[in-house]
Amino acid sequence: MKEVILIKNGELALKGLNRRTFEDMLVKNMRRRLESAGKFNFTIAQSTIVAEPMDEFADFDEAVSRIEKIFGIAGFSRAAAVEKDMETILRSAEEYLAPQLLGIRSFKVEAKRSDKKFPLTSPEICRETGGYLLRKFPHLVVDVHNPDLIVTVEVRDNYAYIHGTQLKGAGGMPTGSAGRAAILISGGIDSPVAAYMMAKRGLELIAIHFASPPYTSERAEQKVHSLLKQVSKYSGRITLYVVPFTETQEQIKDNCPEDIFTVIMRRMMMRVSQIIAQREHAGALITGESVGQVASQTMPAIACTDAVCEMPVFRPLIGMDKDEVVAISRKIDTFDISILPYEDCCTVFTPKHPKTRPTLDYVEKCEQALEVDRLVKEAVEGTRFIHINAY
Ligand code: ATP
Numbered sequence: 001m002k003e004v005i006l007i008k009n010g011e012l013a014l015k016g017l018n019r020r021t022f023e024d025m026l027v028k029n030m031r032r033r034l035e036s037a038g039k040f041n042f043t044i045a046q047s048t049i050v051a052e053p054m055d056e057f058a059d060f061d062e063a064v065s066r067i068e069k070i071f072g073i074a075g076f077s078r079a080a081a082v083e084k085d086m087e088t089i090l091r092s093a094e095e096y097l098a099p100q101l102l103g104i105r106s107f108k109v110e111a112k113r114s115d116k117k118f119p120l121t122s123p124e125i126c127r128e129t130g131g132y133l134l135r136k137f138p139h140l141v142v143d144v145h146n147p148d149l150i151v152t153v154e155v156r157d158n159y160a161y162i163h164g165t166q167l168k169g170a171g172g173m174p175t176g177s178a179g180r181a182a183i184l185i186s187g188g189i190d191s192p193v194a195a196y197m198m199a200k201r202g203l204e205l206i207a208i209h210f211a212s213p214p215y216t217s218e219r220a221e222q223k224v225h226s227l228l229k230q231v232s233k234y235s236g237r238i239t240l241y242v243v244p245f246t247e248t249q250e251q252i253k254d255n256c257p258e259d260i261f262t263v264i265m266r267r268m269m270m271r272v273s274q275i276i277a278q279r280e281h282a283g284a285l286i287t288g289e290s291v292g293q294v295a296s297q298t299m300p301a302i303a304c305t306d307a308v309c310e311m312p313v314f315r316p317l318i319g320m321d322k323d324e325v326v327a328i329s330r331k332i333d334t335f336d337i338s339i340l341p342y343e344d345c346c347t348v349f350t351p352k353h354p355k356t357r358p359t360l361d362y363v364e365k366c367e368q369a370l371e372v373d374r375l376v377k378e379a380v381e382g383t384r385f386i387h388i389n390a391y
């Protein structure tokens with residue numbers, strides 16, 4: 001019996017004329033994501049995408065676990081694809097769903113018939129299948145209101161598909177459908193979550209990381225690689241830009257008042273990030289900031305940071321509590337990587353008594369002690385990049 005994956009796209013269905021473009025984008029993303037799991041063929045019909053393994057070497061379980069993380073998918077099911085003949089449908093339902101039916105008490109059957117030439121109507125398919133399964137599995141009862149399992153029979157163009165309850169997809173919009181943005185990634189808990197959240201809205205990601213060797217170690221950068229690798233299971237491949245930041249931080253430390261280090265450092269990060277983002281055709285920056293979490297994330301501090309930004313800065317965590325962020329980081333499996341101990345460039349230079357209400361006048365005045373343009377230029381020029389992909 002041939003097994004396939006039936007994919008239902010989510011918000012896509014709402015997009016009217018753009019729908020076809022979005023579906024094509026989703027299929028392109030799936031094709032790319034499943035490439036190293038074997039040969040799969042994709043077909044689109046009536047807002048369902050069918051992913052079909054093309055030979056026995058295709059790793060079906062792996063494909064299912066990858067599809068679970070692809071944005072733009074509302075739900076999906078593993079299904080048996082069988083000949084469109086009622087006898088075959090009944091016997092296949094018995095065989096294919098036996099492992100599930102044996103573990104439950106109640107079920108109901110739903111039928112969808114897009115092939116109107118099929119001799120039975122949907123209610124007739126339901127009745128026949130329900131009756132047959134009741135005879136074969138006498139411990140079962142039918143419960144149309146609150147069944148343990150919904151058995152679905154979909155009669156489509158090429159096959160009849162039989163499956164149990166649909167699984168929840170990753171939701172959101174297909175990666176790339178909203179354009180491209182740059183996530184400023186540290187080794188912390190917040191920025192990988194911010195990356196995941198914006199990728200969910202259809203943004204393709206590039207990532208920018210500021211490293212300050214020898215204050216920060218090779219292992220700190222490796223940690224960022226691991227975090228992005230995990231995020232890329234959801235977002236697709238990511239190019240990471242690593243910016244040398246040591247000189248900038250040393251200059252800030254030597255020339256600016258300590259209470260304003262962090263805000264100036266963040267403004268320098270934004271200046272450099274914008275240039276890299278523009279060069280790589282990204283239309284926005286993303287950070288993991290949340291109001292009030294630390295001194296650099298008060299409203300006045302964010303205002304001072306934003307004053308140097310000419311492109312939108314997305315802060316998806318802005319109104320979230322830490323425990324809400326942690327819950328997402330556990331869900332996407334970045335938490336255990338984030339809590340590894342290696343130093344981030346921010347922590348190394350954290351002042352003891354940061355100003356929580358910096359004014360722009362004061363910040364700009366302090367910044368005059370820096371060679372801003374030269375530092376930004378050299379940081380951009382010293383940037384290297386690495387391609388990161390989970391598969
Ligand atoms: P995170 O857990 O993401 O590190 P945080 O709560 O520790 O966040 P900060 O250290 O103040 O907060 O950083 C705020 C945001 O600035 C981060 O979410 C990230 O987007 C960006 N950022 C911080 N450090 C770096 C870095 N070394 N490279 C790139 N971006 C950074």
Ligand code: MG
Nearest residue numbers: 186188344346
């Ligand atoms: Mg941090």
